[in-house]
Amino acid sequence: MEMILTAVASILRAHMLSAAIFLPAAGALVVALLPDRRAALVRSAALAISLATLALCAGIFLRVKGSGDLELNEAAAWMPSLGIRYRVAVDGSSMLLMLMTALLSVTAILASWREIGSRVKLFHALILLLECAMLGLFAAVDMFLFFVFWEAVLIPMYFIIGIWGSGDRARAALKFVIFTMSGSVLMLLAIVYAGGAAGSFDLVDWLKYRFSPTEQRWLFAAFALAFAVKVPVIGLHTWLPDAHTEAPTAGSVLLAGVLLKMGGYGFYRVAMPLFPVAVAQYAPLMLTLAVIGIIAGALLAMVQTDLKRLIAYSSISHMGFVMLGLWALNGQAAAGAVLMMVNHGLVTGALFLIVGMLYERRHTRLIADYGGSARSLPLIAAAFMFMSLASMGLPGLNNFASEFLVLLGAFQTRTAYAAISVAGVVLTAAYLLWAIQRVFLGPLKNEDERKMPDLGLRECASLIPLAALVFIIGIWPQITLAKISRPSDAFVALSKRVEMFVPVTQPPTPH
């Protein structure tokens, strides 16, 4: 018995990442085999699996040194004749994103406890499959594997929006798939091309391969389009408000919390380090789009009448900061961008959660239908305000640290863009405070609200971890920065190595 346990433990130690990635998938299988009628059992099982995954991810996070190299490498033969391997590894940044994914998956399952009443089994199986694909994406180093995980995210989310969504859910679901797919098929073409050229699909091999400047331009364009749809960069964002708004709460939390980060992570891990020549050429365009995204996203958020749509548009603005941080090509800004992805996931996930709670009680999301809710639902109001303050970047809360780092870094290398972006910080405060004022302050509009229950135990359980992290990262950002600053420096160094590809013309030296 003891021998078996030690054997299992040693296998687990060697394949920690794979265990964390595929535990949810195995859990999905278990959930699928449970009887459909025992909804409570299905929910508990899914929760237990996601909690176990979270614990595993937390354990791995503590083991990651944040050295700037890929750690915890695992590789296995998959399709040797095609040069495709199963290869996963993480650096501090990707592990932090995985940890956030695992946490938000738990949150999503808790959020669905009462909201999802039909086809409970299917729902939880899909959430767990989605979790597997999301975790796998952040750990994939082989680009074929990366693409498989990238696309595998689509189908569960498609069903989650389409079956349990609200309003015009079928259209929103289809729009989500078609937009993402239009970008990702180009990425597939780029992967196929680069793999054929480099003779391998390993990202590390690609980083060493010398793509010609022309190849870099085209390959970068293909990758960037796929990632930009997901981020979303302004102009390619139109799928986002529909998908976020019509999705059930769990779907919105994971969409905003994790799926958008897949785009940012794609730039961080793949598109920018691989093609420095293209990065140098595209930087003005991407930075401009980032700044437009920051400002326009905030302005669009301001005019929304639907609370969920407002938060959806705020994501466009915040992801603009992430892009600004990455494209500033400065270690501080890049670390800030990575941290911002995590912070945005926590804060926006929580905001969607709270809107879901309000919707569960009032069955409306229109801002005009609310008013003075702080009188009837004080805890919900407090939670919303707390998360909004975090989102605005109040010092002492998590988003301040990341926004500050992004702007600090960007001011050093891209002063003009950073200066304009500061306006985004002000606008964020404006639309969030205005929303708080209309929804929670003033005289109570709907007397029925007095009879409605405030935060319940389960709801607290889903919010408290997020709130605690908002605090902890706000006061002590070093806990995360220790793991992401060296990987971010490595990212900047890789993305800036233009000289490696464009030969500097030197006078011929005499022999």
Next chain:
Amino acid sequence: MIDALMEIDWMTVLKSWAPLLSLLGGGVLALAFAAISDGRAWRMELAASLAGFLAAIVCSWQLWPTAQGGALATIAVDRLSLAGVLIVSMSAAFAAVVSPSYLEARGEVRPGYYSLISLAAFGMAVLASAADLVTLLVAFESMSLAVYALVGFMRGRPASVEGALKYFITGAFAAAFLCMGIAFIFGSAGTTDLGLIAVRAAGAAADARHVFLFGLAMVTAGLAFKVAAAPFHGWAPDAYDGAPTPVTLLMATGVKAAALIAFLRIALAIGTAGGQLWHDLLWALSALTILWGNLAALKQQNIKRMLAYSCIAHAGYMLMVFPSIAAAPVAMVRALLLYLVAYSLMTAGAFAAIGAVGLARGEPSDLGHFAGISRKRPWLAAALSLFLVSLAGFPPTLGFFGKYYLFLAVVKAGDVALAGIAVAGSVISACYYLRPVMAMYFHGAKERAVEAEPPLTHAFYAAVVAALAIAALSVAIFGVLPQDLVAFVEASAL
């Protein structure tokens, strides 16, 4: 003459042709059973037919590892032809297995059906192995005649008869084109032997070159009819919709596979002798087929018609290998074979699942019939969704890997533009493949209640379930672990 016959090593012939002879034997035996005027004789017919398919599959599987290559009396006996025989026999067996439940529910159980499937499969197998243009023509006709009759098998259903008529008339044209093309090629190259054509054509006079190219174009047109490549696809939606669904399955998989492999053999034999003009023609044929198939599928409300256009689009993807075949023959043959296997599995699965929906009703192929099926028949809905998602090319399914492997080969051969068109096509295709999925999962059943699952104790329905399970598992498992399949196609194209 007698001496020539004496010199032939009959045992070698028998052994090399065993897969083809099994199919023919199964067909003839089935025909004999069909002639018995007993209401239950069709079961014997089915058994004979299935025995033929099984024997063909086993024989080709046994012969495959030691296949030497070359041709025996105008029939190629290499691994490519054995792989082709495997694909068409499996597709015919699949069609036969799902047929009884379908025909019984519609009261169309009549003798002759399974013997026709067997004879069609024999034609396909010979077509996939033809090493001479005349053999190719004969096989083409014998396959087609059997399939025409099958399309019109549901005499009570006007669409079936209409489909058969349209298919027959356009098919007759196709055969005429093919025949004329062969005549022109013979006129210019002086041979119909695929092994000699390229050399002879290269040595022919300059005037004869135009004749040769014209003949090649005619042959291409004839085969493009059977493959349903645009602009020769007009018959496909009507014939696919009118035919009994298992026959549609056979047409979409077996017929297409056989015609594509025959075309592949011609293209390999021609090599560069076709010149730039032929290359451009093939390129345009592929691009047009991809775009036309995908765009036209968007408008369809009837799932069988939609899949008909989808099959046209997939024919376009497979035609992508032909423009580059002279540059990288081995890689292209491999890519086509792998895609054929993937395509046949998912298309056969999709049509089998559609045939299993609403067993007692006429022909429930309108998309509205699929609304809310996921609640009453969750496994059927899940299987059909898997096949559609795989056809759309989402990982981790075999459909994705097939596309990946195909695009990799085409891009490596330098044809990024054509791959780009195919990629655009697959985005469009996601729009229509997801529509039945939406209907099944996102919409509730409207006025008409979804028919409940027939009991598994019903032997014919159990066969359908088994066939669907095999196809679904193959699509899922080969999608994640395609290495064995890759090894098979790599060894099939040496």
